[in-house]
Amino acid sequence: MTVTVKDKTELFSPQICAEIDRWIAKYPAEWKQSAVMGALMIVQDENGGWLTTELMDRVADYLDMPPIAVYEVATFYSMYELKPVGKHKICVCTNVSCMTNKSDLIVEHLEKKLGISFGEVTEDGRFSMKEVECLGACGGAPMMQIGKQYYENLTPEIVDAILEGLE
């Protein structure tokens, strides 16, 4: 399914186009493809946190790439989501430093509270959970990321307070 448009500015809103263009400008003119990771992230954020095939095709058209090359990137990197996620994607690190600081209690607490496990979305679409590898914040273990924000030195009570503070 390829979108055929002559005018690339019709592929996305002017604001999204401008954001993608900022990424394109960072790379040599003949290497527009370098902007694919930035573009996918922008488009994913705009679409509630996940990518549809149609969106990936549009990115391909915008950057003059074969769609398959965009799919390859989107499936290789773990931060791109190819299925709907919650409005708040909760990423919990379970790697060694977090594990030895009881990340399993954080995971259990979230599971009980939200009624979902890793890879699932709450019925109201507000939350989803994802297990992630070391996020480079082991000094604050156990930790998690929600959206763009890191939360460190977690306890079940702190997790409750964080979730309550979210819209």
Place this chain on the structure above:
Amino acid sequence: MVNEVCLRTLDLERPWLMEQYQSRGGYEVLKQVLTEKRAPEAIIEEVKKSGLRGRGGAGFPTGLKWSFISRNAPGQKYVVCNSDEGEPGTFKDRDILRYNPHQLIEGMILAGYAIGATRGYNYIRGEFWEPYERFEQALQEAREAGFLGDNLLGSGFDFDLHTHLGGGAYICGEETALLESIEGKKGQPRYKPPFPAHFGLYGRPTIINNTESLASIPMILEKGGEWFADIGVKNSGGSKLFSISGNINNPGVFEIPMGTPFSELLEMAGGMKDGRKIKAVIPGGSSAPVIPGEQMMDLNMDYDSIAGAGSMLGSGAVIVLDDTNCMVKTLERMSYFYHEESCGQCTPCREGTGWLYRVVHRIESGQGRQEDLDLLDDVADKISGKTICALGDAAALPVQGMLRHYRDEFQYHIDHQRCMVGAG
């Protein structure tokens, strides 16, 4: 002697601002180099003298790496900074990006000047949103001040610098996978040779260095290579950022001289939590073979001391484990990681990491077989040195280390279908 190089502005209120960085002499050495038109060869010589070895994990001498670039070859060359910081246990580059981004920028400009590159990229892992924003803000300040762009301070030297954001893939920390990723592709490592110095980003000569390596450059050039070398010990010049975490009271990042006794570092980090006994230390990121706690207490934090105990200093990520930790479970988690993160290009790594994980997993869940320990040895041997990139070795090393020091614990799991640590 703490926080003398990369974290030297940490005591300031908002050290990430240009004005604060400059209040400590920031960008002065760059100005000097540009106005005096210091010879690039002399800069590389100074870096060699400093004994600076790559802080990303491999410990390759930075000055030597730079000298591999033919400076006068025509066409574009690149400086690339590796801020992917994915090695489990490592969280130091995040602090450089958040608290001292200008020193990294200054270091990258100086590196560009030394090798004749006019463009740089800083590859920041995609999850690091706050560090990314800090770095971007610093870039803008630097551009406005005329430290980036064309004809820097009227010197005739051009340099511009941009950020690339990763997408969540440990393998992109491997330098050639990182280059592929900047090129907008899957992050799969390239065969070497050719090395990036000859065929790097977009096929052009490129140097890739870790964040901490590049952020060390301004101080080395300001105070001299010898000054830096003298902070540390033989073969391990300078100070180093150690990310220390695990079962300790005060985990964090400490910039201390190379050669500092581990026992002192542990003390700075508040000692063991709840007064527990130290059982094991992973001294250089999760790929570094484990060292028993008692032995570690006699070692120093430098390349030779840690290597002498059969492990490596790696990225300086120190994971301290107390006696409540089960080594089988610890290894299971690490093996899961390498299996998940293998890019799948080479068979020994793709299949081998799967084997390692499945076998450790079954031992941990009480399904271990008598022949499993030999099987682990065998699979780890078959991966080592037989892959395109070092992720294969990184997966095999922790297995070999654990079996060397804690074989009895694994054997107990197999014999009794349960753990010998606590009631677990």
